[in-house]
Amino acid sequence: MATRVNLDLHDELKAFGGKDLDLCYNCGTCTAVCSLADEGSAFPRRIMHLIQVGATERLKHSVEPWLCYYCGDCSAQCPRGANPGEAMMATRRHLISRYDWTGLSRRLYLSNAWNITAVLLVMLSVVGLFAFLHGPVVLDHVALNTFAPVHWIELGDLVMGGVLSFFLLTNAARMATWILGDVGMPAIPISAFVRAIPEFVVNFATQKRWRRCGTAQGEAKQNRRWLTHLILVSGYLTMFVLIVFFLKWFQTDAVYPIYNPQRWIGYYAAAALLYGTVVFAIGRWRKRDEIDKFSAGTDWMFLILLFLTTLTGLLVNFFRLAGWPLATYSVYVLHLAIDAAWLIVQVPFGKWSHFLYRPFALYLVKVRELAEKAAAADAEEAPAAA
Numbered sequence: 001m002a003t004r005v006n007l008d009l010h011d012e013l014k015a016f017g018g019k020d021l022d023l024c025y026n027c028g029t030c031t032a033v034c035s036l037a038d039e040g041s042a043f044p045r046r047i048m049h050l051i052q053v054g055a056t057e058r059l060k061h062s063v064e065p066w067l068c069y070y071c072g073d074c075s076a077q078c079p080r081g082a083n084p085g086e087a088m089m090a091t092r093r094h095l096i097s098r099y100d101w102t103g104l105s106r107r108l109y110l111s112n113a114w115n116i117t118a119v120l121l122v123m124l125s126v127v128g129l130f131a132f133l134h135g136p137v138v139l140d141h142v143a144l145n146t147f148a149p150v151h152w153i154e155l156g157d158l159v160m161g162g163v164l165s166f167f168l169l170t171n172a173a174r175m176a177t178w179i180l181g182d183v184g185m186p187a188i189p190i191s192a193f194v195r196a197i198p199e200f201v202v203n204f205a206t207q208k209r210w211r212r213c214g215t216a217q218g219e220a221k222q223n224r225r226w227l228t229h230l231i232l233v234s235g236y237l238t239m240f241v242l243i244v245f246f247l248k249w250f251q252t253d254a255v256y257p258i259y260n261p262q263r264w265i266g267y268y269a270a271a272a273l274l275y276g277t278v279v280f281a282i283g284r285w286r287k288r289d290e291i292d293k294f295s296a297g298t299d300w301m302f303l304i305l306l307f308l309t310t311l312t313g314l315l316v317n318f319f320r321l322a323g324w325p326l327a328t329y330s331v332y333v334l335h336l337a338i339d340a341a342w343l344i345v346q347v348p349f350g351k352w353s354h355f356l357y358r359p360f361a362l363y364l365v366k367v368r369e370l371a372e373k374a375a376a377a378d379a380e381e382a383p384a385a386a
């Protein structure tokens with residue numbers, strides 16, 4: 001790997017939020033207190049050092065920023081107030097902007113104006129589409145599937161899912177190429193990629209490593225935070241499954257009885273999303289914990305759009321049950337506009353991408369570990385065969 005020095009790296013990371021990293025004198029206290037760091041991955045100190053010396057290529061190949069969950073233990077103990085936890089967060093934002101080949105992530109992270117404009121553009125496009133393409137407006141009763149035929153919405157979901165997956169997967173492929181292309185990596189057998197898949201699935205669904213850090217600030221508090229996050233994730237995964245696989249059952253003009261799972265599964269997802277977004281927004285507003293002290297525009301946008309998507313979804317349901325056609329149709333369009341803005345702007349380019357990149361990084365660590373084990377086993381067998 002070429003060792004290039006980028007004298008602007010330091011300033012770049014500051015723009016992404018690592019405002020105090022100048023103060024670091026590399027004492028290593030942060031690594032000593034981080035319960036997720038070990039001998040093989042001495043973060044956050046190593047990352048602080050790479051930033052300070054402008055080692056832009058080495059930073060690009062680093063997996064360590066993704067092993068940090070921003071619990072803030074290191075920042076609380078840093079004798080210089082260099083805020084290494086925030087520097088790790090800033091590094092993740094910087095890395096996301098490098099994985100993203102379109103350049104949009106970079107603009108969204110560095111400019112609130114870009115954030116707001118992108119969201120408004122998507123919303124106006126959805127409203128514009130509905131203005132021209134909606135079905136008949138029935139006013140004597142609620143006929144949502146006449147106004148917005150479910151097969152059209154399904155088709156829109158599929159197209160959007162395909163486009164979003166394309167951006168996410170191509171960005172993730174760049175990440176994998178860089179992390180696995182680090183110096184000294186042995187050749188990777190296909191079996192390593194397959195055997196590491198459970199690592200991705202478990203960490204994506206549970207973020208279980210998060211429970212191991214932040215305990216210096218109180219184990220109960222950390223567990224509460226992890227649980228809130230789990231509830232939020234369960235909410236949008238449930239909603240995702242309902243909308244992608246069961247839309248015909250979920251978006252219906254028939255009113256199911258109160259005990260029908262169609263109602264309760266939807267209400268659970270909505271309650272989980274409202275609870276999670278409100279708790280995290282209050283935390284960011286109060287700024288009492290290290291993790292909440294510094295928020296980028298896209299962090300706020302993520303929470304606000306997710307909250308509004310859920311709220312408008314609930315309102316559509318209540319207006320439908322109340323039998324108010326015009327209110328149902330108009331809030332439904334607003335709901336889809338906000339939802340599309342959240343999906344298109346946040347999922348591949350903004351805050352949400354963390355949820356893919358972090359478990360994916362753990363998957364890549366596992367792949368690397370399995371490849372190293374296979375290489376060591378081959379090396380042991382070679383002299384015996386000779």
Ligand code: SF4
Pocket residue numbers: 023024025026027028029030031044045048077078079080081082083084
């Ligand atoms: S960030 Fe703070 S604790 Fe970590 S090496 Fe620098 S000065 Fe030491």
Ligand code: SF4
Pocket residue numbers: 033034035036037043044067068069070071072073074075084085088213214
């Ligand atoms: S924020 Fe927590 S997980 Fe991240 S480096 Fe600091 S102590 Fe470790």
